[in-house]
Amino acid sequence: MAVRKPKIIVVGGGLAGLMTTIKVCEGGGTVQLFSVVPVKRSHSVCAQGGINAAKNTKGEGDSIEKHFDDTIYGGDFLANQELPKRMCEAAPAIIDLLDRMGVMFNRTDEGNIDLRRFGGTLYHRTAFAGATTGQQMLYALDEQVRRFESENKVQKFEYWEFLSLILDENRICRGMVAMNLYTLEIQSFAADAVVLATGGCGMIFGRSTNSTACTGSAASIAYQAGVHYANGEFIQVHPTAIPGEDKHRLMSESARGEGGRVWTYKDGKPWYFLEEWYPKYGNLVPRDVASRAIFKVVKEMGLGVEGKELVYLDLSHLDRKKLDEKLGGILEIYEKFVGDDPHKVPMKIFPAVHYSMGGLWIDTNHMTNISGLFAVGEVDYQYHGANRLGANSLVSCVFGGMVTGPKTLEYAKGLQKAYESFPSTLYDQAVLKQKSIHEGLLKSEGSENPFKIHEDLGKLMTNHVTVIRYNDKLQKADQEILKLIERYRHISLSDTSYGANPVLPFARELYNMLHLARAIAISAFHRNESRGAHYKPDFPDRNDAEFLKTSKMSFHPESPRLVYEDVDQRWIKPRPRKYV
Amino acid sequence: MKTVRFKIKRQQSLDTAPYWEEFEVPYRPGMNVITALYDIAKNPKTADGKATSAVAWDANCLEEVCGACTMIVNGKVRQSCSALVDALQQPICLEPMTKFPVVRDLRVNRKRMFDALKRVKAWIPIDGTYDLGEGPKLSPQDQHIGYALSKCMTCGCCLEVCPQYHDRSPFVGAAALSQVRLFNLHPTGKMQEEERLETIMGEGGIEDCGNAQNCVRVCPKDIPLTTSIADLNRKTTAYALKKFFRS
Numbered sequence: 001m002a003v004r005k006p007k008i009i010v011v012g013g014g015l016a017g018l019m020t021t022i023k024v025c026e027g028g029g030t031v032q033l034f035s036v037v038p039v040k041r042s043h044s045v046c047a048q049g050g051i052n053a054a055k056n057t058k059g060e061g062d063s064i065e066k067h068f069d070d071t072i073y074g075g076d077f078l079a080n081q082e083l084p085k086r087m088c089e090a091a092p093a094i095i096d097l098l099d100r101m102g103v104m105f106n107r108t109d110e111g112n113i114d115l116r117r118f119g120g121t122l123y124h125r126t127a128f129a130g131a132t133t134g135q136q137m138l139y140a141l142d143e144q145v146r147r148f149e150s151e152n153k154v155q156k157f158e159y160w161e162f163l164s165l166i167l168d169e170n171r172i173c174r175g176m177v178a179m180n181l182y183t184l185e186i187q188s189f190a191a192d193a194v195v196l197a198t199g200g201c202g203m204i205f206g207r208s209t210n211s212t213a214c215t216g217s218a219a220s221i222a223y224q225a226g227v228h229y230a231n232g233e234f235i236q237v238h239p240t241a242i243p244g245e246d247k248h249r250l251m252s253e254s255a256r257g258e259g260g261r262v263w264t265y266k267d268g269k270p271w272y273f274l275e276e277w278y279p280k281y282g283n284l285v286p287r288d289v290a291s292r293a294i295f296k297v298v299k300e301m302g303l304g305v306e307g308k309e310l311v312y313l314d315l316s317h318l319d320r321k322k323l324d325e326k327l328g329g330i331l332e333i334y335e336k337f338v339g340d341d342p343h344k345v346p347m348k349i350f351p352a353v354h355y356s357m358g359g360l361w362i363d364t365n366h367m368t369n370i371s372g373l374f375a376v377g378e379v380d381y382q383y384h385g386a387n388r389l390g391a392n393s394l395v396s397c398v399f400g401g402m403v404t405g406p407k408t409l410e411y412a413k414g415l416q417k418a419y420e421s422f423p424s425t426l427y428d429q430a431v432l433k434q435k436s437i438h439e440g441l442l443k444s445e446g447s448e449n450p451f452k453i454h455e456d457l458g459k460l461m462t463n464h465v466t467v468i469r470y471n472d473k474l475q476k477a478d479q480e481i482l483k484l485i486e487r488y489r490h491i492s493l494s495d496t497s498y499g500a501n502p503v504l505p506f507a508r509e510l511y512n513m514l515h516l517a518r519a520i521a522i523s524a525f526h527r528n529e530s531r532g533a534h535y536k537p538d539f540p541d542r543n544d545a546e547f548l549k550t551s552k553m554s555f556h557p558e559s560p561r562l563v564y565e566d567v568d569q570r571w572i573k574p575r576p577r578k579y580v
Numbered sequence: 581m582k583t584v585r586f587k588i589k590r591q592q593s594l595d596t597a598p599y600w601e602e603f604e605v606p607y608r609p610g611m612n613v614i615t616a617l618y619d620i621a622k623n624p625k626t627a628d629g630k631a632t633s634a635v636a637w638d639a640n641c642l643e644e645v646c647g648a649c650t651m652i653v654n655g656k657v658r659q660s661c662s663a664l665v666d667a668l669q670q671p672i673c674l675e676p677m678t679k680f681p682v683v684r685d686l687r688v689n690r691k692r693m694f695d696a697l698k699r700v701k702a703w704i705p706i707d708g709t710y711d712l713g714e715g716p717k718l719s720p721q722d723q724h725i726g727y728a729l730s731k732c733m734t735c736g737c738c739l740e741v742c743p744q745y746h747d748r749s750p751f752v753g754a755a756a757l758s759q760v761r762l763f764n765l766h767p768t769g770k771m772q773e774e775e776r777l778e779t780i781m782g783e784g785g786i787e788d789c790g791n792a793q794n795c796v797r798v799c800p801k802d803i804p805l806t807t808s809i810a811d812l813n814r815k816t817t818a819y820a821l822k823k824f825f826r827s
Binding site for chain 1: 592593608610611612614615618621622623624631632633634635636637638639640641642643644645646647648661662664683684687689690694697698701702703704705706708709711712713714715716717718719720723724726727730731733734763766768769
């Protein structure tokens with residue numbers, strides 16, 4: 001008799017989902033891979049600057065220990081230390097693997113992989129492919145998955161959206177329900193394990209550096225089904241983005257890594273405030289520090305460029321050829337979307353919501369508190385603590401996938417009961433429940449427009465739950481979200497047809513965004529300290545005695561519950577975090 | 581209030597007839613076509629006040645690296661995220677790409693492009709993801725050539741303007757051909773050079789290229805597509821001769 005092959009569902013085809021898929025196939029399993037976009041168009045393409053690994057090829061004495069220490073210190077000691085430690089250990093071999101897959105990393109004259117500087121470290125530690133490193137890495141993994149697809153080990157479901165988990169009577173995950181975005185058809189899928197690799201939730205803030213698919217909807221569905229949402233209050237605001245009407249476009253930290261300088265005018269003269277305030281790290285302070293500095297200069301001191309909420313990011317003093325080789329991708333974006341040539345004039349930038357350090361709670365095997373449900377990539381909460389270092393996200397996605405894939409197989413092989421032994425009613429009921437939500441929305445005849453509610457949610461979250469936080473405003477934000485949830489009950493859809501209706505999926509995502517937004521606002525309200533990206537002027541210091549803890553939200557429709565969990569600090573003890 | 585006028589080609593599904601609708605949306609400095617499409621979703625009314633449905637379109641990154649939002653803007657195929665209203669003549673006319681089946685409105689199904697990548701074996705067949713040490717060395721010059729080719733985001737602009745690429749032709753098109761060159765110049769990929777050349781020598785392969793050279797002119801990433809095709813022409817000819825004398 002043939003040995004039963006484990007079947008794993010992976011939702012999301014960015015770096016983390018694709019690496020998980022590759023590992024499952026390599027380990028003898030099969031994968032059904034779901035994505036709301038063709039996986040090659042996933043948000044990982046937007047990662048620009050590079051990927052960290054202490055390869056120490058510049059004779060600076062960099063080491064895995066230093067990468068680990070920078071990561072924990074950069075995250076203000078909130079990260080559990082085991083996975084980040086293992087990630088830093090694995091990072092140099094991950095670069096080699098990507099190189100073997102054909103990622104076109106920039107080279108030195110000797111033909112070795114070049115490294116550049118990034119924020120929160122004093123070493124050259126970041127490998128890069130121009131300024132489109134995420135895109136190049138995603139393509140390499142996409143190609144490997146296509147190879148497995150041609151061997152029938154992977155079945156792709158592109159333009160399918162995750163709608164719900166299927167849990168058995170013991171609350172073990174046995175599959176999931178998804179909808180086809182071309183037809184709105186709803187179907188159940190059974191599997192030994194389900195992996196959510198669905199990325200971040202920037203869309204909750206309206207305009208961010210994220211792609212439109214980054215709604216956090218899948219994370220919210222899992223949260224509403226009972227998975228803890230951990231450290232949700234830690235939202236990274238990237239210091240340098242081009243403000244836009246539809247999104248804010250990232251201008252990579254690598255611009256500063258290659259010598260870019262941030263400044264504004266003070267008393268009629270250029271003022272390099274980061275270099276003055278942080279002489280040791282200068283323009284390469286971590287992102288939370290740089291964003292707060294820009295807020296101070298612009299909002300408190302009123303020194304924004306041209307009286308607007310902008311400061312300069314200046315590359316105009318650097319060599320044109322070097323800029324094109326190392327930063328071509330972002331220079332092109334600036335020129336196309338703004339119309340100015342950043343070789344010649346300084347770019348005008350402002351901080352924008354960029355990354356969620358928090359996410360679904362997982363253990364060190366990447367399994368959530370629901371058996372059989374795993375999470376990996378930006379959607380999980382491990383690795384980055386209270387603030388992520390630049391170029392650590394790509395390495396955490398790949399490393400996370402390398403852990404998750406084998407762990408799902410291990411889990412599948414240890415299962416007492418296989419998904420095949422459950423009656424079809426378990427799956428049929430889950431489909432019926434989703435169908436009735438569909439029907440309800442299509443019939444709904446209120447006066448509210450889901451896209452307008454989303455715009456209001458974005459403004460609310462951006463104004464009250466980003467760089468500077470006050471408890472009265474956080475409380476107000478939560479009350480306002482409750483009002484938006486009430487408005488949601490009175491929506492109507494401008495498109496009530498079946499087929500590739502774009503409005504119904506958006507309405508469903510919006511519902512989930514609203515509940516995840518509450519989790520973020522409430523956990524921010526309760527953390528009365530300042531740590532990493534979470535800053536409250538009324539509580540300006542870090543408070544380890546009370547808050548060196550992971551926050552864990554449990555969903556409840558009226559009042560979500562918050563508990564705190566100790567942080568694993570086995571290797572590095574907390575110390576004051578200063579970059580001066 | 582300053583407004584912007586749009587004329588959008590709409591179609592419920594592949595088997596229904598297309599129709600046009602006009603829209604007027606509020607102007608903001610720096611706005612792009614995507615901003616306007618969101619405005620319409622928030623206020624789904626035509627320019628003459630008639631209630632309609634939100635327009636369906638594909639998008640994701642909105643910074644021209646994912647390729648999703650490709651459509652025809654004022655007669656020219658391009659990504660709509662980088663189509664800035666200030667640079668466009670009004671009414672701004674939006675149509676779906678014509679070389680792929682329409683899903684709804686401005687959304688088309690480009691699955692054929694991804695299938696082509698399977699056909700040409702666009703990957704490096706690594707031995708596994710285990711730690712096998714460093715990859716091959718690569719000169720900065722070869723990295724430049726490879727990087728330029730590897731920026732292809734499978735958007736389909738090159739195929740939209742290609743006279744040889746349509747629903748009655750099996751031609752794989754410039755995007756997939758250029759990937760053959762990319763993988764064949766990689767030190768490891770080179771080991772399967774002949775296998776990949778084989779994939780583009782049969783029906784729908786490189787010989788279907790009519791040398792119109794439209795592809796290279798519309799590529800948003802300035803990929804040297806015609807250089808790739810010329811290079812592959814030489815390689816396939818040499819390989820065919822070699823095969824002839826080998827047999």
